[in-house]
Amino acid sequence: MKRILILFTILIAFFSTETQIFADQNVWTSETNLTKKIDRVNLVTVNGKIYSIGGHDQNKFYDTIDVYDPEIKTWTQKGKLPTVRGTVSAAVYDGKIYITGGEPINKKLDIYDTVTNEWKQGKAFPNDVAGYASQFVNGKLLVIGGFTKYTDSSDMVYEYDPSTNMWTEKARLSNPRRYTTSALVNGKVYVIGGINESKGILSSIEEYDPQTNTWTTKSPMSTPRMGLAAAVLNNEIYVIGGNTATDTISGPGTVEVEKYNPKTDTWSKVTSMPTARGFLSAVSLNNSIYVAGGSNKSIYFSVFEKYTLGDNGMSPSQPEDPGTSQPDNPVGDRVILVVTMTTGLEKEFDLSMKEVNDFIAWYDAKDAGRGASFFAIDKHNNNKGPFSSRKDYMLYDRILTFEVSEYSK
Known part of the structure:
Protein backbone atom coordinates (compact mmCIF):
# COMPACT_ATOMS: atom_id res chain seq x y z
CA MET A 1 0.00 0.00 0.00
CA LYS A 2 2.84 2.36 0.83
CA ARG A 3 4.50 1.72 -2.54
CA ILE A 4 1.27 2.52 -4.36
CA LEU A 5 0.86 5.82 -2.53
CA ILE A 6 4.45 6.85 -3.27
CA LEU A 7 4.04 6.02 -6.97
CA PHE A 8 0.73 7.92 -7.10
CA THR A 9 2.38 10.99 -5.53
CA ILE A 10 5.23 10.87 -8.04
CA LEU A 11 2.79 10.65 -10.93
CA ILE A 12 0.84 13.67 -9.66
CA ALA A 13 4.04 15.68 -9.31
CA PHE A 14 5.20 14.64 -12.79
CA PHE A 15 1.99 15.52 -14.60
CA SER A 16 1.61 18.79 -12.66
CA THR A 17 5.13 19.77 -13.67
CA GLU A 18 4.56 18.76 -17.29
CA THR A 19 1.30 20.71 -17.46
CA GLN A 20 3.02 23.78 -16.02
CA ILE A 21 5.91 23.48 -18.50
CA PHE A 22 3.53 23.31 -21.45
CA ALA A 23 1.46 26.20 -20.12
CA ASP A 24 4.55 28.35 -19.68
CA GLN A 25 5.65 27.69 -23.25
CA ASN A 26 2.50 29.32 -24.64
CA VAL A 27 3.92 32.80 -24.35
CA TRP A 28 4.02 36.25 -25.92
CA THR A 29 7.41 37.77 -26.76
CA SER A 30 8.49 41.05 -28.34
CA GLU A 31 9.99 41.09 -31.82
CA THR A 32 11.69 43.97 -33.62
CA ASN A 33 9.26 46.89 -33.78
CA LEU A 34 7.71 48.18 -36.99
CA THR A 35 9.48 51.11 -38.60
CA LYS A 36 6.65 53.46 -37.60
CA LYS A 37 3.74 53.80 -35.16
CA ILE A 38 0.61 52.87 -37.14
CA ASP A 39 -2.73 51.15 -37.07
CA ARG A 40 -4.84 49.75 -39.96
CA VAL A 41 -1.69 48.03 -41.25
CA ASN A 42 -2.03 44.61 -42.89
CA LEU A 43 0.25 41.56 -42.61
CA VAL A 44 0.66 38.65 -45.05
CA THR A 45 3.31 35.95 -45.44
CA VAL A 46 5.13 34.97 -48.63
CA ASN A 47 7.93 32.39 -48.74
CA GLY A 48 8.68 32.55 -45.03
CA LYS A 49 8.75 36.35 -44.82
CA ILE A 50 6.17 38.74 -43.34
CA TYR A 51 4.99 41.69 -45.43
CA SER A 52 3.65 44.81 -43.69
CA ILE A 53 1.40 46.77 -46.04
CA GLY A 54 0.40 50.42 -45.72
CA GLY A 55 -1.08 51.75 -42.48
CA HIS A 56 -2.34 54.90 -40.83
CA ASP A 57 -1.49 57.28 -38.02
CA GLN A 58 -3.39 60.29 -36.75
CA ASN A 59 -2.04 62.42 -39.61
CA LYS A 60 -1.94 60.31 -42.77
CA PHE A 61 -2.02 56.96 -44.57
CA TYR A 62 1.18 55.29 -45.81
CA ASP A 63 2.29 53.69 -49.09
CA THR A 64 5.17 51.60 -47.71
CA ILE A 65 5.74 47.85 -47.92
CA ASP A 66 8.20 46.49 -45.35
CA VAL A 67 9.41 42.88 -45.13
CA TYR A 68 10.33 41.10 -41.89
CA ASP A 69 12.80 38.22 -41.84
CA PRO A 70 12.03 36.15 -38.70
CA GLU A 71 15.45 34.48 -38.87
CA ILE A 72 17.46 37.68 -38.45
CA LYS A 73 14.62 39.73 -36.90
CA THR A 74 14.97 42.73 -39.18
CA TRP A 75 12.59 44.89 -41.25
CA THR A 76 13.55 45.99 -44.77
CA GLN A 77 11.62 48.36 -47.02
CA LYS A 78 10.63 46.32 -50.07
CA GLY A 79 8.78 48.84 -52.16
CA LYS A 80 5.80 51.15 -52.25
CA LEU A 81 2.12 50.80 -52.93
CA PRO A 82 0.76 52.51 -56.07
CA THR A 83 -1.18 54.79 -53.69
CA VAL A 84 -1.33 55.30 -49.93
CA ARG A 85 -3.50 52.64 -48.27
CA GLY A 86 -4.90 51.52 -44.95
CA THR A 87 -7.75 49.34 -43.64
CA VAL A 88 -7.17 46.71 -46.33
CA SER A 89 -7.23 42.93 -46.09
CA ALA A 90 -4.56 41.68 -48.48
CA ALA A 91 -4.50 38.06 -49.64
CA VAL A 92 -1.78 35.93 -51.22
CA TYR A 93 -2.01 33.56 -54.17
CA ASP A 94 0.83 32.01 -56.17
CA GLY A 95 3.39 34.36 -54.64
CA LYS A 96 1.40 37.50 -55.47
CA ILE A 97 -0.31 39.88 -53.03
CA TYR A 98 -3.82 41.08 -53.95
CA ILE A 99 -4.98 44.37 -52.39
CA THR A 100 -8.53 45.62 -52.90
CA GLY A 101 -9.82 49.10 -52.09
CA GLY A 102 -8.84 50.48 -48.68
CA GLU A 103 -8.64 53.95 -47.19
CA PRO A 104 -8.77 56.56 -48.56
CA ILE A 105 -11.83 54.73 -49.87
CA ASN A 106 -11.40 53.42 -53.42
CA LYS A 107 -12.22 50.39 -55.62
CA LYS A 108 -8.81 49.58 -57.12
CA LEU A 109 -7.43 46.03 -57.27
CA ASP A 110 -3.63 46.14 -57.16
CA ILE A 111 -1.57 42.95 -57.57
CA TYR A 112 2.03 42.85 -56.31
CA ASP A 113 4.58 40.34 -57.60
CA THR A 114 6.95 39.76 -54.68
CA VAL A 115 9.62 38.25 -56.95
CA THR A 116 9.84 41.00 -59.57
CA ASN A 117 8.79 43.80 -57.18
CA GLU A 118 6.29 44.94 -59.80
CA TRP A 119 2.62 45.96 -59.68
CA LYS A 120 -0.23 45.45 -62.07
CA GLN A 121 -3.89 46.38 -61.83
CA GLY A 122 -6.74 43.90 -61.93
CA LYS A 123 -10.34 44.71 -62.75
CA ALA A 124 -11.66 47.29 -60.28
CA PHE A 125 -13.92 46.11 -57.47
CA PRO A 126 -17.65 46.75 -58.19
CA ASN A 127 -17.86 49.36 -55.39
CA ASP A 128 -15.63 51.50 -53.23
CA VAL A 129 -14.65 49.37 -50.23
CA ALA A 130 -12.56 49.38 -47.04
CA GLY A 131 -12.68 47.64 -43.68
CA TYR A 132 -13.54 44.29 -45.30
CA ALA A 133 -12.23 40.73 -44.94
CA SER A 134 -10.62 38.69 -47.73
CA GLN A 135 -9.39 35.16 -48.37
CA PHE A 136 -8.22 33.12 -51.33
CA VAL A 137 -10.24 29.89 -51.67
CA ASN A 138 -9.68 27.38 -54.47
CA GLY A 139 -7.68 29.93 -56.42
CA LYS A 140 -10.29 32.69 -56.18
CA LEU A 141 -10.36 35.81 -54.03
CA LEU A 142 -13.32 36.51 -51.74
CA VAL A 143 -13.92 40.08 -50.55
CA ILE A 144 -16.43 40.16 -47.72
CA GLY A 145 -18.36 43.02 -46.08
CA GLY A 146 -16.67 46.34 -45.31
CA PHE A 147 -17.96 49.84 -45.98
CA THR A 148 -18.27 52.34 -48.80
CA LYS A 149 -18.70 55.30 -46.48
CA TYR A 150 -18.20 55.74 -42.76
CA THR A 151 -21.89 55.48 -41.89
CA ASP A 152 -22.69 52.10 -43.42
CA SER A 153 -21.72 48.43 -43.25
CA SER A 154 -21.98 46.01 -46.14
CA ASP A 155 -23.30 42.45 -46.38
CA MET A 156 -21.99 42.07 -49.94
CA VAL A 157 -19.59 39.28 -50.93
CA TYR A 158 -17.72 39.19 -54.24
CA GLU A 159 -15.39 36.64 -55.79
CA TYR A 160 -12.49 37.53 -58.09
CA ASP A 161 -11.10 35.00 -60.57
CA PRO A 162 -7.48 35.85 -61.53
CA SER A 163 -7.73 33.65 -64.65
CA THR A 164 -10.62 35.70 -66.11
CA ASN A 165 -10.01 39.02 -64.32
CA MET A 166 -13.69 39.15 -63.41
CA TRP A 167 -15.72 39.77 -60.24
CA THR A 168 -18.85 37.72 -59.41
CA GLU A 169 -21.40 38.46 -56.68
CA LYS A 170 -21.84 35.63 -54.15
CA ALA A 171 -24.27 34.90 -51.31
CA ARG A 172 -24.58 37.78 -48.85
CA LEU A 173 -23.65 37.78 -45.18
CA SER A 174 -26.41 37.29 -42.61
CA ASN A 196 -22.89 47.47 -38.06
CA GLU A 197 -25.29 50.32 -37.58
CA SER A 198 -28.28 48.37 -36.25
CA LYS A 199 -26.57 45.93 -33.87
CA GLY A 200 -23.44 47.82 -32.85
CA ILE A 201 -20.24 45.85 -32.21
CA LEU A 202 -20.63 42.19 -33.13
CA SER A 203 -19.57 38.98 -31.42
CA SER A 204 -21.02 36.79 -34.17
CA ILE A 205 -19.16 34.51 -36.54
CA GLU A 206 -20.33 33.22 -39.92
CA GLU A 207 -18.97 30.26 -41.90
CA TYR A 208 -18.90 30.30 -45.71
CA ASP A 209 -18.90 27.09 -47.74
CA PRO A 210 -17.68 27.92 -51.28
CA GLN A 211 -19.03 24.62 -52.64
CA THR A 212 -22.64 25.44 -51.73
CA ASN A 213 -22.28 29.26 -51.71
CA THR A 214 -23.97 29.42 -48.30
CA TRP A 215 -23.35 31.14 -44.97
CA THR A 216 -23.98 29.49 -41.59
CA THR A 217 -24.05 31.30 -38.23
CA LYS A 218 -21.78 29.69 -35.64
CA SER A 219 -21.24 30.13 -31.88
CA PRO A 220 -20.30 33.74 -31.02
CA MET A 221 -17.23 35.10 -29.23
CA SER A 222 -17.59 35.93 -25.55
CA THR A 223 -16.77 39.62 -26.17
CA PRO A 224 -18.06 41.76 -29.08
CA ARG A 225 -15.10 43.33 -30.91
CA MET A 226 -14.30 45.30 -34.05
CA GLY A 227 -10.97 46.24 -35.59
CA LEU A 228 -9.77 42.82 -34.44
CA ALA A 229 -7.32 40.38 -36.04
CA ALA A 230 -7.30 36.62 -36.64
CA ALA A 231 -4.71 33.94 -37.44
CA VAL A 232 -4.78 30.14 -37.69
CA LEU A 233 -2.67 27.57 -35.84
CA ASN A 234 -3.40 23.83 -35.96
CA ASN A 235 -6.74 24.43 -37.68
CA GLU A 236 -7.95 26.65 -34.83
CA ILE A 237 -8.65 30.38 -35.20
CA TYR A 238 -7.03 32.80 -32.76
CA VAL A 239 -8.99 36.07 -32.53
CA ILE A 240 -6.84 38.86 -31.16
CA GLY A 241 -7.42 42.33 -29.71
CA GLY A 242 -9.85 44.82 -31.19
CA ASN A 243 -11.95 47.71 -29.97
CA THR A 244 -14.81 47.18 -27.56
CA ALA A 245 -16.60 50.55 -27.76
CA THR A 246 -18.59 52.04 -30.60
CA ASP A 247 -16.27 55.03 -31.01
CA THR A 248 -14.44 53.80 -34.12
CA ILE A 249 -11.76 56.49 -34.04
CA SER A 250 -10.49 56.54 -30.47
CA GLY A 251 -12.19 53.62 -28.75
CA PRO A 252 -10.37 51.52 -26.13
CA GLY A 253 -8.40 48.51 -27.33
CA THR A 254 -8.28 45.15 -25.57
CA VAL A 255 -5.63 42.52 -24.79
CA GLU A 256 -8.17 39.72 -25.11
CA VAL A 257 -7.42 36.61 -27.19
CA GLU A 258 -9.91 33.81 -27.84
CA LYS A 259 -9.47 30.57 -29.76
CA TYR A 260 -12.20 29.05 -31.96
CA ASN A 261 -12.32 25.39 -32.93
CA PRO A 262 -14.39 25.06 -36.14
CA LYS A 263 -14.82 21.31 -35.76
CA THR A 264 -16.46 21.54 -32.32
CA ASP A 265 -17.88 25.08 -32.77
CA THR A 266 -16.44 26.08 -29.38
CA TRP A 267 -14.42 28.98 -27.99
CA SER A 268 -11.74 29.00 -25.28
CA LYS A 269 -9.62 31.69 -23.66
CA VAL A 270 -5.96 32.17 -24.60
CA THR A 271 -3.19 34.06 -22.81
CA SER A 272 -3.80 37.80 -23.27
CA MET A 273 -1.35 39.74 -25.41
CA PRO A 274 0.89 42.31 -23.68
CA THR A 275 -0.40 45.48 -25.41
CA ALA A 276 -4.07 46.48 -25.52
CA ARG A 277 -5.01 47.68 -29.02
CA GLY A 278 -7.45 47.61 -31.88
CA PHE A 279 -7.07 48.09 -35.64
CA LEU A 280 -4.10 45.73 -35.56
CA SER A 281 -3.08 42.89 -37.87
CA ALA A 282 -1.98 39.28 -37.31
CA VAL A 283 -0.52 36.43 -39.32
CA SER A 284 0.68 32.90 -38.55
CA LEU A 285 4.13 31.62 -39.51
CA ASN A 286 6.24 28.70 -38.26
CA ASN A 287 3.84 27.65 -35.48
CA SER A 288 3.66 31.22 -34.15
CA ILE A 289 1.35 34.21 -34.51
CA TYR A 290 2.82 37.65 -35.22
CA VAL A 291 0.78 40.73 -34.30
CA ALA A 292 1.65 44.22 -35.53
CA GLY A 293 0.71 47.84 -34.87
CA GLY A 294 -2.66 49.05 -33.71
CA SER A 295 -4.04 51.89 -31.62
CA ASN A 296 -5.69 52.50 -28.26
CA LYS A 297 -7.53 55.76 -27.52
CA SER A 298 -5.64 57.60 -30.28
CA ILE A 299 -2.26 56.26 -29.14
CA TYR A 300 -0.51 54.47 -32.02
CA PHE A 301 1.88 51.55 -31.66
CA SER A 302 4.89 50.15 -33.52
CA VAL A 303 4.95 47.04 -31.33
CA PHE A 304 5.45 43.69 -33.04
CA GLU A 305 4.66 40.76 -30.75
CA LYS A 306 4.76 36.99 -31.22
CA TYR A 307 2.64 34.26 -29.64
CA THR A 308 4.21 30.80 -29.65
CA LEU A 309 2.65 27.46 -28.82
CA GLY A 310 4.57 25.22 -26.43
CA ASP A 311 5.85 21.86 -27.70
CA ASN A 312 4.92 22.75 -31.29
CA GLY A 313 1.27 22.99 -30.29
CA MET A 314 1.19 19.39 -29.02
CA SER A 315 0.43 20.17 -25.37
CA PRO A 316 -1.33 17.49 -23.31
CA SER A 317 -5.08 17.24 -23.78
CA GLN A 318 -7.19 18.85 -21.09
CA PRO A 319 -10.84 17.92 -20.49
CA GLU A 320 -11.94 21.54 -20.83
CA ASP A 321 -10.07 22.09 -24.11
CA PRO A 322 -11.77 20.13 -26.90
CA GLY A 323 -9.29 21.40 -29.43
CA THR A 324 -6.14 19.66 -28.23
CA SER A 325 -7.01 16.18 -29.49
CA GLN A 326 -8.59 17.14 -32.80
CA PRO A 327 -7.28 15.82 -36.16
CA ASP A 328 -4.56 18.48 -36.33
CA ASN A 329 -2.88 16.77 -33.36
CA PRO A 330 -2.87 13.00 -34.05
CA VAL A 331 -2.35 10.89 -30.93
CA GLY A 332 -2.69 7.26 -32.12
CA ASP A 333 -0.05 4.98 -33.70
CA ARG A 334 -1.60 5.15 -37.16
CA VAL A 335 -3.89 7.58 -38.94
CA ILE A 336 -6.58 7.33 -41.60
CA LEU A 337 -6.40 10.51 -43.69
CA VAL A 338 -9.47 11.19 -45.83
CA VAL A 339 -9.03 14.06 -48.30
CA THR A 340 -12.13 15.45 -50.01
CA MET A 341 -11.36 17.11 -53.33
CA THR A 342 -13.21 20.08 -54.80
CA THR A 343 -14.78 17.63 -57.28
CA GLY A 344 -16.38 15.71 -54.39
CA LEU A 345 -14.00 12.75 -54.79
CA GLU A 346 -12.72 11.28 -51.49
CA LYS A 347 -9.22 9.82 -51.22
CA GLU A 348 -8.28 7.65 -48.24
CA PHE A 349 -4.75 6.90 -46.99
CA ASP A 350 -3.44 4.74 -44.13
CA LEU A 351 -0.42 6.67 -42.82
CA SER A 352 1.89 7.16 -39.88
CA MET A 353 1.49 10.09 -37.51
CA LYS A 354 4.63 11.67 -38.95
CA GLU A 355 3.30 11.47 -42.50
CA VAL A 356 0.03 13.13 -41.51
CA ASN A 357 1.80 15.84 -39.50
CA ASP A 358 4.02 16.51 -42.54
CA PHE A 359 0.88 16.82 -44.69
CA ILE A 360 -0.77 19.23 -42.21
CA ALA A 361 2.44 21.29 -41.94
CA TRP A 362 2.56 21.55 -45.76
CA TYR A 363 -1.13 22.51 -45.94
CA ASP A 364 -0.77 25.19 -43.22
CA ALA A 365 2.32 26.60 -44.92
CA LYS A 366 0.62 26.76 -48.31
CA ASP A 367 -2.44 28.31 -46.68
CA ALA A 368 -0.08 31.04 -45.45
CA GLY A 369 1.19 31.60 -49.00
CA ARG A 370 4.47 29.70 -48.98
CA GLY A 371 5.77 26.34 -50.09
CA ALA A 372 5.05 23.94 -52.95
CA SER A 373 1.64 23.80 -54.61
CA PHE A 374 1.52 19.99 -54.28
CA PHE A 375 2.23 17.29 -51.68
CA ALA A 376 3.17 13.66 -52.39
CA ILE A 377 1.42 11.00 -50.28
CA ASP A 378 2.81 7.44 -50.31
CA LYS A 379 0.13 4.87 -51.11
CA HIS A 380 1.87 2.13 -49.03
CA ASN A 381 -0.49 -0.88 -48.87
CA ASN A 382 -2.44 0.46 -51.83
CA ASN A 383 0.69 0.08 -53.96
CA LYS A 384 -0.66 -2.38 -56.56
CA GLY A 385 1.62 -3.89 -59.16
CA PRO A 386 5.38 -4.39 -59.60
CA PHE A 387 6.35 -0.89 -58.44
CA SER A 388 8.96 0.11 -55.89
CA SER A 389 6.63 2.92 -54.77
CA ARG A 390 3.51 4.82 -55.79
CA LYS A 391 2.60 8.34 -54.71
CA ASP A 392 -0.54 10.43 -55.01
CA TYR A 393 0.26 14.10 -55.63
CA MET A 394 -2.29 16.34 -53.89
CA LEU A 395 -2.75 19.84 -55.34
CA TYR A 396 -3.45 22.49 -52.69
CA ASP A 397 -6.12 24.34 -54.66
CA ARG A 398 -7.97 21.06 -55.36
CA ILE A 399 -8.43 20.17 -51.68
CA LEU A 400 -11.80 21.05 -50.17
CA THR A 401 -11.35 19.52 -46.72
CA PHE A 402 -9.62 16.64 -44.95
CA GLU A 403 -10.35 14.44 -41.96
CA VAL A 404 -7.91 12.63 -39.66
CA SER A 405 -8.85 9.56 -37.59
CA GLU A 406 -6.23 8.08 -35.22
CA TYR A 407 -6.01 4.41 -34.26
CA SER A 408 -3.54 2.07 -32.59
CA LYS A 409 -2.30 -1.19 -34.02
Missing part, protein backbone atom coordinates in the same frame (compact mmCIF):
# COMPACT_ATOMS: atom_id res chain seq x y z
CA ASN A 175 -25.14 40.38 -40.78
CA PRO A 176 -23.63 43.41 -42.53
CA ARG A 177 -20.24 44.11 -40.96
CA ARG A 178 -17.22 46.39 -41.29
CA TYR A 179 -13.90 46.45 -39.41
CA THR A 180 -14.20 42.67 -39.41
CA THR A 181 -11.66 39.85 -39.75
CA SER A 182 -11.56 36.38 -41.29
CA ALA A 183 -9.73 33.05 -41.40
CA LEU A 184 -9.59 30.03 -43.69
CA VAL A 185 -9.76 26.50 -42.23
CA ASN A 186 -10.21 23.32 -44.26
CA GLY A 187 -11.62 25.10 -47.29
CA LYS A 188 -14.18 27.18 -45.37
CA VAL A 189 -14.04 30.89 -44.57
CA TYR A 190 -14.91 32.26 -41.14
CA VAL A 191 -15.83 35.95 -40.79
CA ILE A 192 -15.67 37.22 -37.22
CA GLY A 193 -16.78 40.31 -35.31
CA GLY A 194 -16.97 43.85 -36.67
CA ILE A 195 -19.67 46.48 -36.34
